[in-house]
Every structure is written in C-alpha cells, then in structure tokens.
Amino acid sequence: MDLSTFQEIVSDTALRGEILFLGIKEKGRRWIDPPDQGTVVALAPHQDDPDSVAVTMSLFAQAGCRVCYLIVCSSHGGVTDNYALKHAELNGELPVKDLVKYKFRIRLQEQIESAELAGFVKDPVEFLTVEEDEGGNLVESPENAKLIEQALAASNPDIVIMPYGEDTNVAHALVYRYFHMCAPRLALARGKPILALYNRDPKTARINEQLVVPFGGEAARWKARLLQTHRSQQERNLQQRGYGLDERILRTNREIQQELQQRILEGWKDECPYAEAFQVELFL
Numbered sequence: 001m002d003l004s005t006f007q008e009i010v011s012d013t014a015l016r017g018e019i020l021f022l023g024i025k026e027k028g029r030r031w032i033d034p035p036d037q038g039t040v041v042a043l044a045p046h047q048d049d050p051d052s053v054a055v056t057m058s059l060f061a062q063a064g065c066r067v068c069y070l071i072v073c074s075s076h077g078g079v080t081d082n083y084a085l086k087h088a089e090l091n092g093e094l095p096v097k098d099l100v101k102y103k104f105r106i107r108l109q110e111q112i113e114s115a116e117l118a119g120f121v122k123d124p125v126e127f128l129t130v131e132e133d134e135g136g137n138l139v140e141s142p143e144n145a146k147l148i149e150q151a152l153a154a155s156n157p158d159i160v161i162m163p164y165g166e167d168t169n170v171a172h173a174l175v176y177r178y179f180h181m182c183a184p185r186l187a188l189a190r191g192k193p194i195l196a197l198y199n200r201d202p203k204t205a206r207i208n209e210q211l212v213v214p215f216g217g218e219a220a221r222w223k224a225r226l227l228q229t230h231r232s233q234q235e236r237n238l239q240q241r242g243y244g245l246d247e248r249i250l251r252t253n254r255e256i257q258q259e260l261q262q263r264i265l266e267g268w269k270d271e272c273p274y275a276e277a278f279q280v281e282l283f284l
C-alpha cells in the first residue's frame with residue numbers, strides 16, 4: 001500500500017472512532033496492509049521498548065519500510081549491581097572501574113543483539129546522549145527536548161512509534177511530550193506528514209486503541225526471544241515480579257486482545273490470542 005494512503009486511512013478511521021487492524025492476513029472487516037515504503041522510527045525511551053512492539057515493526061519491515069531504532073535513555077538504573085558484577089565476573093572484566101558506564105554498556109549490547117536477532121533493523125541502532133538523573137532516566141530540560149527533535153529530524157520519519165504518554169513511567173511520559181511538541185514543526189519542515197503510533201505498554205494508564213495488530217503463538221514465541229535478549233531486564237523482572245520481561249509484555253498483549261474481543265468481536269480470536277495496540281495521531 002502507498003504510504004500516504006496508509007497514513008490517511010489510519011488517521012481517518014481513528015477520527016471516525018473506529019478500530020483498524022494491521023496485518024498480512026485479511027480477516028474480518030477492517031484490515032489494512034502496511035505501507036510498502038517509508039521510514040518507520042521507534043522512538044524508544046528505553047532499550048527494550050522497540051521489542052514491545054516487535055510484531056508491528058516486523059510487519060512494516062516485511063512490507064518494504066526502512067525501520068530504525070532511536071534509543072533515548074541509557075537506563076543503566078534498570079540493571080542491578082548484582083547482575084552487573086556477575087556479568088563482569090563471567091566475562092573476566094572484574095574489577096569494574098565505573099559501574100554506571102558498565103551497566104549502560106550491558107543495556108546497549110543487549111539492544112544491539114536484539115536488533116540483530118530481529119534482522120530487519122538495517123541502520124545501526126542510534127543511542128542519544130541526554131541529560132539524566134542518577135538512575136539513567138531522562139530529566140525534564142529544554143536541551144533534552146532539543147536533542148530528541150534534532151535526532152528525529154535527522155532520521156526523517158514517516159511513521160514514529162513510541163509508548164503513549166499517559167504512563168506512570170517518567171521517561172515514557174516525557175518522550176511523548178517532547179515528541180508532541182516538535183512533531184508539527186518536523187512535519188512542516190519536511191513538507192510531508194508524520195504518523196504517530198503510540199503503543200500500549202504495561203504501565204500505560206489510559207489509551208484509546210485505534211490501530212490493532214493481532215498475532216498468534218508463533219509470533220509471540222519469536223517476540224519473547226527478542227525480549228529475552230535483554231537478560232538484565234529479564235532477570236530483574238523474574239526477581240521482582242516472579243516472571244520475565246517477555247511474559248510481562250505478552251501478558252499486556254493478551255489483555256489487549258481479550259478486551260478488544262469483547263468490544264468488537266472480529267473473527268481472529270482463535271488464531272491470534274495476542275495483540276499490540278496503538279493510539280494514532282497524524283501531523284500534517
């Protein structure tokens with residue numbers, strides 16, 4: 001499908017208050033094919049965020065889009081001391097001089113490995129250097145807003161994917177806000193629209209699902225493998241929650257599917273027990 005037609009249909013359907021489904025297999029009434037050209041940028045507050053929407057990213061890539069990852073925070077605070085020191089011991093890297101830098105390197109390597117495993121991210125994963133708090137999280141600052149705008153302008157996206165801003169995670173909320181501030185300017189400067197897809201994350205407080213990507217068990221197992229490459233996060237989730245990052249994300253994907261099934265009753269429930277979902281916004 002042509003990119004501008006895709007952007008228009010997705011935006012118009014959302015404005016009419018209807019739900020649209022994205023996928024290869026046509027089922028039910030309101031399915032749309034992904035565009036066959038254009039640049040899709042995952043504007044990720046954290047390293048593992050693009051993998052939370054991996055099925056959608058892979059659909060865009062398979063259809064012919066260029067897919068890029070732009071990672072905002074170093075997120076080193078997500079790696080426990082225990083994990084980092086064990087990692088250093090196993091790799092013969094003890095003693096660790098700068099634990100903060102070492103933790104960031106762990107997260108960076110995990111993300112690069114996950115993008116390689118996904119196979120469709122042809123450009124190098126881009127990591128921004130932003131102002132952060134002591135936990136490696138984005139702080140509120142005009143410089144950070146500018147850095148994000150510059151990085152986005154350079155990547156020249158037709159579609160931007162990120163977590164929706166009504167979220168208890170500060171980095172998710174801030175990245176959304178900064179994107180929202182600069183998106184009209186970026187669209188105007190490039191003279192072409194930007195379609196934003198805001199995904200539902202486990203920490204999303206409220207969202208209006210307008211574009212839905214159902215998927216089955218095989219895609220779920222593939223997605224779980226991508227999420228498992230974030231071993232530091234997999235382990236922390238197992239310790240803190242009793243289940244891994246993979247299960248945390250897939251649980252949200254099951255919840256989305258179950259809630260939507262009750263609302264719309266399309267015919268995909270048996271073969272697709274999971275779904276990624278997005279609120280959409282078109283910047284002209």
Ligand SMILES: [Zn+2]
Nearest residue numbers: 045046049172
């Ligand atoms: Zn995140």
